[in-house]
Amino acid sequence: MGTAFKRNFLWGSSTNAQQFEGGWDKGGKGLSIADVRKISGISDFPGFKKASDHYTHYQEDIALYGKIGFQIYRFSMAWTRIFPNGDDPEASKEGLTFYDRILSELEKYKIKPVVTLYAYDLPLALLEKYNGWMNRECIKAYTRFVETVVHYFKGRVKYWIPFNEQNFLSLDSEYMTGYRAKSREEVFRLEHHFNLAYAAATKIVHQVDPEAKVGGNIGNICVYPKTCNPKDVEACDEFMKRIGYAPGDVYFRGKYPAYLLKQYEGINFDQIIHDGDLEQIKSGEPDFMSLTYYMSSAVGAEDLIENDSQQMNGIKITNPFVKQTEWGWNIDPYGFKHYLEDFHHRYQLPILILENGLGHRDKIEDDAVHDDYRIQYLAAHIERMKEAEADGVDLIGYLTWSATDLYSTREGFEKRYGFVYVDKATLKRTKKDSFYWYKKVIETNGADLSN
Template sequence: MGAKGFPEGFLWGSSTNAQQFEGGWNEGGKGLSIADVRKIPNMPKESNFEDFKIASDHYHHLKEDIGYLGEMGFKIYRFTMSWSRIFPNGDDLEPNEDGLAFYDTMLKELEKYNIQPVVTLYAYDLPYNLLKKYNGWMSRECVKDYLHYVETVVTRFKGRVKYWVPFNEQNCVIFDDEYITGYKTKNKKELFQLQHNMNLAYAQATQLVHKIDPEAKTGGNICNTCVYPFSCNPKDVEAADHFAYIFGYGYADILARKKYSKYYLKYFSEYDLSDIIFDGDLDIIGAAEPDFLSITYYMSSVIKSNNDEQIISMSNIKGTNPYCEQTEWGWNIDPYGFKHFLIDFYHRYQMPILILENGLGHRDKLEDDGTITDDYRIKYLKEHIERMKEAVEEGVEIIGYLTWSAIDLYSTREGFEKRYGFVYVDKNDNLKRYPKKSFYWYKKVIATNGEDLSND
């Protein structure tokens, strides 16, 4: 009989991203990133910001914020480094020492609370200079500059970071290229060129990590949903399969199996890719050295055949499932989908899984007494953890579970109105922090290694 519950040493924690959380956009020698100049269409006016320059101002609240994580008993915490904080122009010969010092302070604070760091090296914040100079990831020069940045930070923080993730949700570039890279591709061939350069960078980054720090671990990151066909009509099933392969498996094949599948390349078959895939490129990708596969999961998707190639789109990802509740923003709440997703990817790739993001976006209310009662978030996380526990007991090897997010941050398209954290950030009062009810609940979950999920 298999062991019950989560294994000893299971890592509980949470995640943030620099572009949504850090702020301090023009301090400490930081250069402009695409996040600093990004404009989001239809951003709600009540979000109170037009960009990510302030975000949650973690830059000035670092010790306070990590203190909250320590109080909760975090075992692990994922943050992203801002490339332009370390290399303001992206291609500088020498790093900005003030930027490195900021992350050194962050690691020291995490070490004080015995929190294991996970560092994602790129999360939608390309140095703006590189977009202007050579269209960013459309150029192989970007691969070279990125690897210089990777080599710099892994060398500087050798022995202090066990887990490195080269890119955040790398597969999402297939439908969100402009947001992720700053460049809007004109056709599918340009899209492949963008992806291919990032894949070359990913593969070489994994090798650099191991060369510099043989004790460190590294792996790719897949954002995905549990994909259901709209009906048992074979056309809907085929459409759902196509979505799953192009958005999920096709990319995981690159990150975990280290190769382009024939199915994935068929998606771009109308184009001659010989001027993109150079001699030796497939060997570079094949030489990647991943140790784990990291995933993010929020919802399941319902895919319906529409007889065209618009299947891979955000609108289809948010297809309504009549058997699930939806969030205000149309995301299906599906705990079983989480379990299905974990089992599917583990048995397909046979690699340990590190869950980097899972959480519920919701409007939270700060009461006059400073409390925030977010039972809906507790319910969501409880039900997903229960399903994750089943997956573990059925043989899925999971390194740890990190929620999104540790502390409220600036949601990608909804500003602060869509909140995810255990700590409330009051945008109307100097970004003051308030622990939510879920803060104390998750603290208990961590203390009991996932055994006590009661909400009392």
Template sequence: MYKKQFPQQFPDNFLWGGATAANQIEGAWNIDGKGLTTAEVVRKAEDRKKMSMNLVDEESIKEAIQDQTTTNYPKRRGIDFYHHYQEDIRLFAEMGFKVFRFSIAWARIFPNGDDADPNEKGLAFYDRVLDELEKYQIEPLITLSHYELPLALTQKQNGWLSRKTITAFEKYTRVVFERYRGRVRYWLTFNEINTGTWGFHETGVVETNLSAVEKETVRYQALHHQLVASALATKQLHEIDPKAKMGCMLARMQTYPASCRPEDVRAAQLEDQKNLFFTDVQARGEYPEFMNRYFAEHGIELQMEQQDETVLAENPVDFVSFSYYMTTVTSAQQGEEVNGNMATGGRNPYLEESDWGWQIDPVGLRITLNEMWDRYRKPLFIVENGLGALDQLEAGKVHDDYRIDYLRKHIIQMKEAIKDGVELMGYTMWGPIDLISFSTSEMSKRYGFIYVDQDDDGKGTLKRIKKDSFYWFKQVIATNGAQL
């Protein structure tokens, strides 16, 4: 009888840590030579349950440029990580972080995206961040593009709709790969690349007077250029720093059928295919066949150059990373919808919801880990997962048992997936310190183990305060996930 032992716990080299983005933490938006980014011209949302990041046109960009304040553009101020990075990294080290995920702001290195020479002050800032991480033996995991395209590239060539942006990206990535060779083992190209099907925040493309078909075509065309740029960056990294690894990053939106009715099952399969299409290209090196039918039936014609397919085929990523916040339900018929982290779908009556209406589904994480492992057979990395909540500071403390409960349940399912045979590299929860919300640009939506004294209007001392979850996660890391 065949018997083989299966893993019982997290691997000894498991990477525990947290994830952030430059446009949500750094601040310092107009100093030391930094250029304006697309994230910094998106106004804060008026309704915390409605995302505002794609309500951008030429007129709103002009207004944003003329407005030199942070009042309507909170991502410009972040939580001032630019000046607090030593304190913040020290707190991460106290928790025992093995890895810290952050992004490089392209416009801090090349203010206009395609300048003749890089901005030395920008490079020097990330030198200092890496120095601090090395002091505490924390691995950096760097995202090259996290919703922060240099705005000048949008104004000059409409962002990723132009192939010229591939060239600009190649120049930027070469500079940072050479600068940080031997210091960074793990890189990601584009954050949640699949969300580019929603528009501006990812692609930097201003869509004016377009029909529905034209708009979708423009988005997939821009995303094709990103996929090519991702492959070229992977090629560069392997040549410049052969020991380093490149990953892709997907906003995973696991979809369930509303019933066992075959039409509903097929509807869910279609949603998952559209979600996984991008990782198919980046991990497998080719466009999946099912997209041929989708493009044809939706009137989408992409312009590709002769070498594009070869570039994609020859440069797949080394590992697959993704964010996971919620699952959705879909049906062949329209039903009540819920929203969260770019996911839109039917309400699941068996799940609880966060303060923002995001449905909480820990078991769904085990399901998606198994499905993605079976599909790609490449190491997986959960680089975002967390709970945005209305934390209350009382007598200098934050008692966030609800966050501990959320994370505990998800980590339990991660361990179950490892027992299932999934090769899981690490887990960087979003975000280890309170930061500006991506979707609404508010501060009230808090994720962190560390409370930051700042309100939605930017008022506060910026003092960092450890929440109850800080001490809980410290124990999780110290025991490598054994004590939850």
């Protein structure tokens, strides 16, 4: 066996309500933008309304998490379960009771909860009423939602994440907010409102529950220059500034860096940034960083082309030196180490890995799923994470994506990530080979990564 992680290292996995919970018409839940989202290219797409139906199967699911040995588990609380229309006069007792039950089940198995407060599931009523995050009224409604759940579950949740991968807003505003930004100015307005809401959430957590921790979340890739041509190196640096460092400077340093404002040069900041806004952003002091990682990518000067709204196009450049998944995602464990050390050196905060995993078309045969490919992917990434810790990176814990098969953002059940297989028709749960492997990894604190 190899070396283990530090004694207090935490092991677990993640899900999100919009992709996992289902129960869209149960418990008084209101419609969210996820419930009405349309995804092209899937002939039998049933939407996120049903997903994996964790709403009905939560006891079974969490019992499996207890058997595998999770010490920590990340999920999101759906805003529309607590306030069906986003800004209702009173919080839903049914919604609060549901998450009370979730926490009680986790407590039964001594699993620490990590709660994300917004994961692309804005109440539809707020989109229709205000254009959602384009309007400051949405910030008020979100803040009230945060205050409600943090007060209600005080002392039971140690780690809070205000937003899931909010730095990707400039890549896909419509998926994340329900509103498609039409200009650079609208992109910045959405980002600014997210940033104000994030800062408000961090303050609420610290004021209401001083024992709890709160951290911003960055989803990113490790970006390499396509060649050693200085123009490609500069493009790589520019990409990291826009998608990684600029949001990191906001979440973890509390300020807009000059290079971010330069990107939006020419827009009327006075109409967007109000008196006191910059002070509010500065007041949002996080306790840790939460990072997600799936792949690396290569960027060249020609790749930084912007579309009509000046939102950067997604970059998935095939790297001939590494293997790719069916969906063209580069499999690069070293990129994980590089990414962790890069952000550690820049921000000097403890890091919680919020997501890391491999999507694949898993097949069930004789009531089993032999997913050696997932085991190989995770083992290689954990080994590199171990090297990063040895180099001085302060790691809180490691959460894979995902605990159980859930509805992938654009591929539905075709693209699976979990340790537990979910039959699309019957919703039957089946433990995969990776379930038993990860159980051993947790038992040995990462010392035994063998298959």
